[in-house]
Amino acid sequence: xxxxxxxxxxxxxxxxxxxxxxxxxxxxxxxxxxxxxxxxxxxxxxxxxxxxxxxxxxxxxxxxxxxxxxxxxxxxxxxxxxxxxxxxxxxxxxxxxxxxxxxxxxxxxxxxxxxxxxxxxxxxxxxxxxxxxxxxxxxxxxxxxxxxxxxxxxxxxxxxxxxxxxxxxxxxxxxxxxxxxxxxxxxxxxxxxxxxxxxxxxxxxxxxxxxxxxxxxxxxxxxxxxxxxxxxxxxxxxxxxxxxxxxxxxxxxxxxxxxxxxxxxxxxxxxxxxxxxxxxxxxxxxxxxxxxxxxxxxxxxxxxxxxxxxxxxxxxxxxxxxxxxxxxxxxxxxxxxxxxxxxxxxxxxxxxxxxxxxxxxxxxxx
Amino acid sequence: xxxxxxxxxxxxxxxxxxxxxxxxxxxxxxxxxxxxxxxxxxxxxxxxxxxxxxxxxxxxxxxxxxxxxxxxxxxxxxxxxxxxxxxxxxxxxxxxxxxxxxxxxxxxxxxxxxxxxxxxxxxxxxxxxxxxxxxxxxxxxxxxxxxxxxxxxxxxxxxxxxxxxxxxxxxxxxxxxxxxxxxxxxxxxxxxxxxxxxxxxxxxxxxxxxxxxxxxxxxxxxxxxxxxxxxxxxxxxxxxxxxxxxxxxxxxxxxxxxxxxxxxxxxxxxxxxxxxxxxxxxxxxxxxxxxxxxxxxxxxxxxxxxxxxxxxxxxxxxxxxxxxxxxxxxxxxxxxxxxxxxxxxxxxxxxxxxxxxxxx
Numbered sequence: 001x002x003x004x005x006x007x008x009x010x011x012x013x014x015x016x017x018x019x020x021x022x023x024x025x026x027x028x029x030x031x032x033x034x035x036x037x038x039x040x041x042x043x044x045x046x047x048x049x050x051x052x053x054x055x056x057x058x059x060x061x062x063x064x065x066x067x068x069x070x071x072x073x074x075x076x077x078x079x080x081x082x083x084x085x086x087x088x089x090x091x092x093x094x095x096x097x098x099x100x101x102x103x104x105x106x107x108x109x110x111x112x113x114x115x116x117x118x119x120x121x122x123x124x125x126x127x128x129x130x131x132x133x134x135x136x137x138x139x140x141x142x143x144x145x146x147x148x149x150x151x152x153x154x155x156x157x158x159x160x161x162x163x164x165x166x167x168x169x170x171x172x173x174x175x176x177x178x179x180x181x182x183x184x185x186x187x188x189x190x191x192x193x194x195x196x197x198x199x200x201x202x203x204x205x206x207x208x209x210x211x212x213x214x215x216x217x218x219x220x221x222x223x224x225x226x227x228x229x230x231x232x233x234x235x236x237x238x239x240x241x242x243x244x245x246x247x248x249x250x251x252x253x254x255x256x257x258x259x260x261x262x263x264x265x266x267x268x269x270x271x272x273x274x275x276x277x278x279x280x281x282x283x284x285x286x287x288x289x290x291x292x293x294x295x296x297x298x299x300x301x302x303x304x305x306x307x308x309x310x311x312x313x314x315x316x317x318x319x320x321x322x323x324x325x326x327x328x329x330x331x332x333x334x335x336x337x338x339x340x341x342x343x344x345x346x347x348x349x350x351x352x353x354x355x356x357x358x359x360x361x362x363x364x365x366x
Numbered sequence: 367x368x369x370x371x372x373x374x375x376x377x378x379x380x381x382x383x384x385x386x387x388x389x390x391x392x393x394x395x396x397x398x399x400x401x402x403x404x405x406x407x408x409x410x411x412x413x414x415x416x417x418x419x420x421x422x423x424x425x426x427x428x429x430x431x432x433x434x435x436x437x438x439x440x441x442x443x444x445x446x447x448x449x450x451x452x453x454x455x456x457x458x459x460x461x462x463x464x465x466x467x468x469x470x471x472x473x474x475x476x477x478x479x480x481x482x483x484x485x486x487x488x489x490x491x492x493x494x495x496x497x498x499x500x501x502x503x504x505x506x507x508x509x510x511x512x513x514x515x516x517x518x519x520x521x522x523x524x525x526x527x528x529x530x531x532x533x534x535x536x537x538x539x540x541x542x543x544x545x546x547x548x549x550x551x552x553x554x555x556x557x558x559x560x561x562x563x564x565x566x567x568x569x570x571x572x573x574x575x576x577x578x579x580x581x582x583x584x585x586x587x588x589x590x591x592x593x594x595x596x597x598x599x600x601x602x603x604x605x606x607x608x609x610x611x612x613x614x615x616x617x618x619x620x621x622x623x624x625x626x627x628x629x630x631x632x633x634x635x636x637x638x639x640x641x642x643x644x645x646x647x648x649x650x651x652x653x654x655x656x657x658x659x660x661x662x663x664x665x666x667x668x669x670x671x672x673x674x675x676x677x678x679x680x681x682x683x684x685x686x687x688x689x690x691x692x693x694x695x696x697x698x699x700x701x702x703x704x705x706x707x708x709x710x711x712x713x714x715x716x717x718x719x720x721x722x723x724x725x726x
Contacts, residue, residue, distance in 0.1 A: 039537070121618060169620060173601075176602075177534065326533045326534070334541040334542070
């Protein structure tokens, strides 16, 4: 071998051997996949984790550990005493927050997650209507292991926009933005399964209220534009000829106009929806243009009504979760905006909402 | 005859020297010092750099492409020049090694928290040494290869279009900030490195259009920075950007592929290429200058510089210390960037006057 070969060999060895300094052996590592936080009465936090198991000798599919501590990282040290695995949080996918800690605010926990360079900003944030520890501990027989189950459930529901995708990124982004408040999906234990319970609203990082599961799609098109969604409307109360309609492939476009006449800002929210009708029970015949228009109008009216009610609820709770503040801010001068206390101003803003639905198709039946 | 640098190679080389670790912090620096729409602040700073490059262009034109050492040594006695040369060598070698150290410290924090960073740096320094003993022409060629390994990362920014929101940028310009001289300076330091083209004079000919190439390189850097920071400001609210240590790393971490989670580790590894080029070029400059003082074997000189720099980099051992050192060196580098061309122009003008007087 020439001298050059030797030096190349040495160099390669050197580079490869550097990696031996900081070993992580897969079998000896516990990848925390889900964590849960609950606030106890004494002010301490109950912290639980779920780790998937890959050991063929052990029958269970996951390891569940729980402890009580002052902070997340202290809890991790305590949890490490209970397991033979090296706990790492690089594979953390979901964090569950019990209602107790959500009411008190879990910003400190998020701060810790953000500081840790190994955790991803794509971690999902989920609020549990109840005790998060209990939900994570429970095994739902007919479903994948609990952590994965919740993760997939949220992911799937978010795709249909019935709940917002709330990740560590989007939560902190909206937390820091002074024109919008963060939201998070809320789930509950329904005996044999887990059920999406609606959307949790936050006021300055603390839980301030909930949007019911039935209204989540209406909330979704008030908050953002989207391309997929499904909603079923009960028309029987409002009209004579129609009973129910189910809308799919919902496509929404939101426009916000701000004007400053009078003491408080005036906000016009125009939402145009394009929908496919997949179910319609009633007397109208959708093949008929006039009938179709009538149905469009009925849908628009009901949705406008429901959206207005939802905005009123948000104003009562003083949470601007739909981001009206962003547009009001952008229509003002910086100084005027900074002088404004948006939390106090939001309930007084005059918001007009108008939903306009358009049927793009109605299936194989005329 | 020695091969001359091509325009393309110089442009790429300048870009590669300029971009480095500071880029990862840039959106944070901008948000803290300029507040809303801070990304716009890149433009005036970039303009200052353009003026500086044009100043170097004046030297190039007046000196008719002569090496700066020849220009200096024909008018100023060597005894006076040597201490000045020594300062240049020290500043450039120190900047070079601290840039690597800074990179290594961040890499270690993200990926290997318990490994000694100096081991990493040692491996990197060996690579740097092997590149350093090549001719400048080969270094430029290598950096072009590295450039292609890196530039595709710009395409990753498509990932953020979905979460990018124009309304989040706000219509306000430079509000809600506490500007400091230090901060404004760190923006400048993200562009530093172009000064080294002063040393490229003897390796270029008319076809190179050295100054135009440097300007193109600088333009690529500017566009790259503006694009990244613009995306960052629409992706995060500026108040949040203030709280992030390395916003661009956070951006990279946001990309999640089904089979891979911590993408930033992988992508951060690619940045190593610009770090290598930056360090090599600073060390190369230090070597060029020291050759004037110690006319010995080039390889030996390179080895001495690398070893000395490596030993020096033991002193600042945590990230904030390294950054503090780099900030101080940045001030000096700023002084050199403007001072050296001005001195050269002065010397050239005096020389020309004398020459004209002599010929009369």
